[in-house]
Amino acid sequence: MADIKRIGVITSGGDCGGLNAVIKGIAREAYALGIESVVIPNGYAGLYNLVDLPEVVLLNAERVSRIEASLAGSEAGHSRVKISKIDDPNKYERIKEGLKKFGIDALIISGGDDTGSVVVDLSEKGIPCVHVPKTMDLDLQPYSVGGDSTINRISVFARDLKTTGLSHNRILVIEVFGRYVGHTAFRGGVGAEVDCILIPEIPVDFDVVYEHMKLTYFGRIERSDVKAGTYIIVAAEGMKAASGEMLYDESAGVDAFGHKKLAGAGRYVRQQLEKRLKADPEVFEFMKRVGMYAPGIYVVPEVREVTPGHLVRSGQSSAFDVVFGQRAGAVAVFLLLEGKTGHTVVNVVGDKVYYMPTAEAIKRREVDLEEIALFESLGTCFGRRPQKYHYKLIETLEPKRRHV
Numbered sequence: 235m236a237d238i239k240r241i242g243v244i245t246s247g248g249d250c251g252g253l254n255a256v257i258k259g260i261a262r263e264a265y266a267l268g269i270e271s272v273v274i275p276n277g278y279a280g281l282y283n284l285v286d287l288p289e290v291v292l293l294n295a296e297r298v299s300r301i302e303a304s305l306a307g308s309e310a311g312h313s314r315v316k317i318s319k320i321d322d323p324n325k326y327e328r329i330k331e332g333l334k335k336f337g338i339d340a341l342i343i344s345g346g347d348d349t350g351s352v353v354v355d356l357s358e359k360g361i362p363c364v365h366v367p368k369t370m371d372l373d374l375q376p377y378s379v380g381g382d383s384t385i386n387r388i389s390v391f392a393r394d395l396k397t398t399g400l401s402h403n404r405i406l407v408i409e410v411f412g413r414y415v416g417h418t419a420f421r422g423g424v425g426a427e428v429d430c431i432l433i434p435e436i437p438v439d440f441d442v443v444y445e446h447m448k449l450t451y452f453g454r455i456e457r458s459d460v461k462a463g464t465y466i467i468v469a470a471e472g473m474k475a476a477s478g479e480m481l482y483d484e485s486a487g488v489d490a491f492g493h494k495k496l497a498g499a500g501r502y503v504r505q506q507l508e509k510r511l512k513a514d515p516e517v518f519e520f521m522k523r524v525g526m527y528a529p530g531i532y533v534v535p536e537v538r539e540v541t542p543g544h545l546v547r548s549g550q551s552s553a554f555d556v557v558f559g560q561r562a563g564a565v566a567v568f569l570l571l572e573g574k575t576g577h578t579v580v581n582v583v584g585d586k587v588y589y590m591p592t593a594e595a596i597k598r599r600e601v602d603l604e605e606i607a608l609f610e611s612l613g614t615c616f617g618r619r620p621q622k623y624h625y626k627l628i629e630t631l632e633p634k635r636r637h638v
């Protein structure tokens with residue numbers, strides 16, 4: 235057992251649901267074991283500046299009870315700072331001095347792939363730390379806290395937008411965060427029963443999307459007794475066009491980790507559909523048939539894009555993330571005590587605590603396209619010609635316990 239008297243808690247990268255549950259899980263488990271835990275504020279920026287802080291917040295019973303586990307975001311604060319990129323040759327010594335100043339023996343750090351790469355780095359530099367997986371993008375190997383909350387929020391937004399879509403007979407494109415993978419767009423979109431989901435894993439053929447849209451949206455309005463219909467698309471911010479055309483607003487710049495800020499997918503989808511609607515003579519006939527046509531004003535259906543941005547990761551955490559967060563935070567304390575520095579919590583199943591090397595945990599996980607084919611067979615468009623779903627029946631007594 236490692237001799238740990240005080241743990242520093244860091245949250246890093248983008249905020250999301252479930253993080254306060256992680257903090258509470260760490261603090262309460264540590265407390266139960268007679269170990270103190272303190273907040274290192276503002277992610278890795280705070281770790282670098284720890285030595286200059288006059289004090290740190292002790293997560294005692296009273297302070298912890300004031301943290302609301304079901305609120306998204308993090309009481310510990312965030313920043314996107316990669317320690318190795320800080321322009322200071324003494325940065326690691328400075329961090330060690332800060333930890334010494336406050337008697338912090340080890341760190342529990344919650345974050346995504348970039349944060350995890352710093353966990354590996356700090357660990358190699360002799361700073362004991364373990365990693366609790368967190369990212370709304372769900373692109374880590376294990377489940378990461380925040381994913382379920384985001385999926386639920388995307389679902390609610392997409393479902394709610396149907397009322398305005400139906401009232402105006404609009405085609406609505408909702409652009410959602412998710413970086414280079416489509417996990418949350420996919421699950422959130424399916425959860426809201428949207429018509430079309432565009433994800434980075436499938437380069438989009440807009441002729442296919444247009445055909446699907448025409449069939450679905452035109453049909454809906456024609457069948458409706460009040461001539462109402464909408465068509466909802468969820469587009470992941472990292473989606474690509476099969477044509478190879480650039481989708482993004484290059485002026486958006488890069489974040490502090492050096493990643494290109496993704497922006498413009500929704501606008502691009504809207505433009506692609508508008509172009510096709512305007513060039514299609516059948517659209518004019520349709521508009522007249524269903525009574526939508528107003529000469530000089532309304533000659534093709536409207537396509538609008540909506541970008542909820544940070545709303546998909548803010549507000550309330552899902553119950554699943556509150557449960558997962560508390561469990562993962564609590565068992566991260568055990569990993570530290572067992573000397574598992576440089577490792578990531580994977581899951582807890584009964585009395586079994588699963589973990590893996592952080593260097594493995596942060597390898598990018600993409601959406602499984604086999605599963606996409608299943609949803610294509612149910613009628614959802616994914617921007618390609620639907621593919622056949624090939625199933626294999628596997629009898630098992632040990633179900634895989636991955637969330638998504």
Ligand code: F6P
Binds near residue numbers: 248369413471489
């Ligand atoms: O990685 C999480 C994430 O929400 C991405 O999906 C998104 O591209 C990015 O963070 C946005 O980052 P920021 O909050 O720094 O604008």
